[in-house]
Amino acid sequence: MERRIYLDNSATTYTDKEVLQKMLPYFSEVYGNGSSQHFFGREALVAIDEAREKVAKAIGAKPTEIYFTSGGTESDNWAIKGAAHALREKGNHIITTAIEHPAVIKTCQALEKDGFEVTYLPVDSEGFVTAEQVEKAITDKTILISVMTANNEIGTIEPIREIGAVAKAHKILFHTDAVQAVGNVPIDVVKDNIDMLSMSAHKFYGPKGVGVLYKRNGVKIGRFMDGGEQERNMRASTLNTPGIVGLGAAIEIAVRDMEKNYKHVAELRDYFVKELLANVKDIKYNGPVDTSRRLPSNANFSFEYIEGESILMSLDLEGIAVSSGSACSSGSLEPSYVLLSVGVPIELAHGSIRFSFGKNNTMEEVKYTLEKLYAIVARLREMSPLFKEFKGEQKYV
C-alpha cells in the first residue's frame, strides 16, 4: 500500500471524527438560521451558544467575549484594523514583531498606507521578543500591541503573559494571534492579560473556515463586516452553525486531551530532532532549543548545499508531506522572512523544511520519514555543485 504520512499539521489538521459526528446534524437536520425567531432558528442558536461557552471556558473568557468569524485571518484583520480605527484619535502607533503571520504583517502594512506607524520588533536567534523590547518601543502615540502567541514556522512561544502585563500597565490594547497555540498549549486570557485573541478551528482538529475573535468586554472596536446584526451587531453574516459546532467540539476535546497529545507529539518531535542531528551532517535546527518554550509539534531544519523545495518534492514522491521556507515553494524569490529574521543565512533559508507533527502520527511514521530523508539528502547533495565545492575548497560561491 502506498504510504501517506502527514507531517504538516501546522498548515492544517484533519477534522476529528468525534468533531465531524457532532457537526453532521447541523447541515441537514438542524438547519435553521440562528437569527430566526422560530424553533428552527432557536435550535441552531442553542447549539451556537453551547459552542460559545466551550470556547470561553477553554481560554478563561466569558461567552459574551467570543465572536465567531471565518478564521484566523479575519480575526487578525478585525482586531488590528478595528482597534486602529477606533483609537485613531488617541494615536497612530502599533507595535508588532517581524515574525508575525502574514495575516498580521500585511494588515499592519495596509494600515501604514493609511497613515499609521508600525514598529516591527526584531527577534533573537530563536525567534523571541521580550517584554522589555515591547516596553521600550511604546510611545505616547501607541494604541495597540500585537504579538503572536506561537510562531507558525519555528514554533517559538512568545512571553505573552509578560508582554500583556506591559500593555496593561501602559493601558494599551494587547492582541495576540494564537492560531498556532490554541488547543496545543494552555492559554488564559485573564492571566495572560490578553485583550483580543485570534484562533482558527482547523489548527486543532476542527473544520476549516471558522474561527474566533475573543474581545475582552469593554474593549471598543468597530464592526468588521456590515450587514445583519449577528454577533451582538458586531459581525454581520449568517452564522456558520456546523462550523461553529465543530469548533466548539474541537476546542473542548483539545483542552480535555491537551496533556496527552502534548506528550505524544513532543515525544515524536524530540526523537526526530535527536536522530536527524545525529545522522545528518551540516544541518541547522532552527527555532528554540528549550522545548518548554517551543510548540511541541514543531521542528524546523536547514539543510546545507541543497534547496528546500527539492527536499519537499522528494519527500512528496515518497508519500511524506512537509512544508518548506524556500522561495521556490512560495513562488516569490525571497525565502522565509521568519528564518531571515532569526539570522539564518539566505542560502540556508532556501534549504529549510518544517516538519509539524500531529496527534495521529506514529513513531513508526517518524522512523520511516527519517530513513527516507537520509537517502534524499544524500542524493540531492550528490547532485549539488555547492556540496562538491564544500568538500573541495569553498563552501559557497
Add this chain to the structure above:
Amino acid sequence: MYNEKVMQTFANPKHVGYIEDNDGAGKVGNATCGDIMEITIKVKDDVITDAKFRTFGCAAAVATSSVATDMVIGMTVDEALKLTNARVVEYLEGLPPQKIHCSVLAEEAIKAAIEDYRKRQSEKAGK
C-alpha cells in the same frame, strides 16, 4: 503544481555529474537566489558528445537541467546555442509560471558552457 512529466524527470534525472576532463564548463545563478546550475560538456569536431549537470535548486531546476543536457548531446555547438528555454518547457509539457526562470537558467548554463568551450578553442588557436 508540477505535472507528472516534471515529477518523473525530477525523480530520475539523466546526466547528473561533472565531466572532469570537460571541454567547456558553465555555471549560472547563485545561492542567494536559490538556484545554481553547472553544466560541463565534452565536444568533438564541434559536436557535443557528452553533457553533465549539477544543480542546487528546486524540482523544476533539476528537471530542466536534465532535459537541457539530454537535448544538447549529439547537437553541434551552433545548434545547441539555439536551444531555447521554450523547447525545454515544451518537452516537460509545461511548468508553473513562477518556475519558468528555471528553464531560462538551463538555457543560460548551456550557453555559458559553450562560450567557455569557444574561449578555450580560440586560446588554443592563438597559441
